[in-house]
Amino acid sequence: MSNQIIPYGRQEITPEDIQTVIETLQSDFLTQGPKITEFEEAFAKYTESNYAVAVSNGTAALHLAVMALGVREDEYVICTPITFAASINCVKYCGGQVLFADIDPETYLMDIKSVKLLIKNNPDKKIRGIIPVDFAGRVPQLDAYRKLADEHGLWIIEDACHAPGGFFTDQNGERQLAGNGKFAELSIFSFHPVKHIATGEGGMITTNNEKLYKHLLTLRTHGITRNTAVFENSIEFAVGNSHAGDEYPLWYMEMQELGYNYRLTDFQAALGISQLKRADLNLIKRRAIAELYTNAFSHVPGIIHSSGITEGHAYHLFVLEVEDRKGLYDFLRSNGIFAQIHYIPVHLMPYYRKQGWKEGDFPMAERYYSRCISIPMFPSMTEEEINYVISITKLFYERS
Numbered sequence: 001m002s003n004q005i006i007p008y009g010r011q012e013i014t015p016e017d018i019q020t021v022i023e024t025l026q027s028d029f030l031t032q033g034p035k036i037t038e039f040e041e042a043f044a045k046y047t048e049s050n051y052a053v054a055v056s057n058g059t060a061a062l063h064l065a066v067m068a069l070g071v072r073e074d075e076y077v078i079c080t081p082i083t084f085a086a087s088i089n090c091v092k093y094c095g096g097q098v099l100f101a102d103i104d105p106e107t108y109l110m111d112i113k114s115v116k117l118l119i120k121n122n123p124d125k126k127i128r129g130i131i132p133v134d135f136a137g138r139v140p141q142l143d144a145y146r147k148l149a150d151e152h153g154l155w156i157i158e159d160a161c162h163a164p165g166g167f168f169t170d171q172n173g174e175r176q177l178a179g180n181g182k183f184a185e186l187s188i189f190s191f192h193p194v195k196h197i198a199t200g201e202g203g204m205i206t207t208n209n210e211k212l213y214k215h216l217l218t219l220r221t222h223g224i225t226r227n228t229a230v231f232e233n234s235i236e237f238a239v240g241n242s243h244a245g246d247e248y249p250l251w252y253m254e255m256q257e258l259g260y261n262y263r264l265t266d267f268q269a270a271l272g273i274s275q276l277k278r279a280d281l282n283l284i285k286r287r288a289i290a291e292l293y294t295n296a297f298s299h300v301p302g303i304i305h306s307s308g309i310t311e312g313h314a315y316h317l318f319v320l321e322v323e324d325r326k327g328l329y330d331f332l333r334s335n336g337i338f339a340q341i342h343y344i345p346v347h348l349m350p351y352y353r354k355q356g357w358k359e360g361d362f363p364m365a366e367r368y369y370s371r372c373i374s375i376p377m378f379p380s381m382t383e384e385e386i387n388y389v390i391s392i393t394k395l396f397y398e399r400s
């Protein structure tokens with residue numbers, strides 16, 4: 001094969017997707033129309049949560065989530081260093097402080113033991129929240145996090161960008177879907193093209209908390225409300241120079257706090273609705289690829305550990321931990337396979353180093369980074385492409 005490049009992830013746009021976007025472009029609404037609510041309702045249903053709020057991207061979702069739950073200048077939020085920087089930057093946007101906890105080398109998720117230790121060892125710090133990340137598509141034991149959070153009065157934001165449709169099994173043996181609102185106050189998703197559902201840019205927040213839901217709707221659009229029941233200014237003021245009635249005029253609205261324009265457009269929502277219909281089928285395809293990879297790589301010298309097979313894993317990524325990672329990366333690339341590294345530990349990004357973090361702070365995360373590589377994983381991969389990735393990867397270790 002391949003003069004064609006195989007990326008680590010790729011969106012799939014079908015003729016139906018295109019048709020539905022065209023129809024929305026020809027409708028009366030490009031933004032703030034009916035497709036937004038339709039997408040939100042479909043997504044809430046998909047995640048088995050009560051409410052969903054569509055926003056312009058996953059980072060905006062994180063920003064609004066932290067705003068809604070609150071963090072003060074002297075308060076700390078705990079996150080994993082093995083994630084996309086946006087997972088924790090949102091705390092900085094809101095003026096809060098960051099703490100990192102090391103990962104579990106088996107699951108690659110933030111290690112709850114390390115979180116507990118962090119809380120125990122920092123009695124002088126006001127810890128306000130935890131942001132567990134469903135890294136690579138694996139959903140953490142959020143019931144255990146809820147218990148811990150309740151013990152210490154903390155909020156939880158689940159960064160579920162990698163895991164729509166993924167689940168974990170709770171202590172009672174029940175399946176709990178990513179973003180179902182039962183454990184985290186808020187869960188956030190991204191619809192960037194490399195994620196499971198693509199809308200170009202796009203994001204979603206899910207919750208079971210009605211008050212937070214309503215607050216997020218306001219924050220998404222400048223902090224403006226049209227709900228007469230909560231208006232602060234008088235009817236007399238709102239009416240102006242004509243004879244004041246006993247109702248607020250139809251044009252009247254109030255900006256009651258500082259919000260943003262983090263809205264999604266209707267044509268993006270239309271694309272999201274169409275993509276969501278294939279989400280379950282695509283999860284099955286991702287899982288089948290993970291099984292082929294796991295079988296193929298389980299006895300290859302030089303391949304140390306992998307994402308493997310776990311129930312409920314949504315397989316946004318399939319990670320290998322390998323010897324000579326740079327050698328493999330270059331060899332794959334010279335053969336048209338564009339692997340990627342997820343992630344360079346956030347605490348070692350220059351921005352965070354300047355705030356005091358250094359190498360050696362989180363040994364498991366740093367060892368993981370030194371040898372991880374994400375190989376291609378997307379539902380539209382052909383059998384030929386999957387086999388090609390397997391044979392080129394094996395060839396590298398058999399040849400050297």
Ligand SMILES: *Cc1c(COP(=O)(O)O)cnc(C)c1O
Pocket residue numbers: 057058059060083084086087133159161162189190191192201202203
């Ligand atoms: C993609 C991603 C984000 C940010 O989403 P955007 O839509 O790109 O802003 C946040 N967290 C994780 C884990 C992600 O993978």
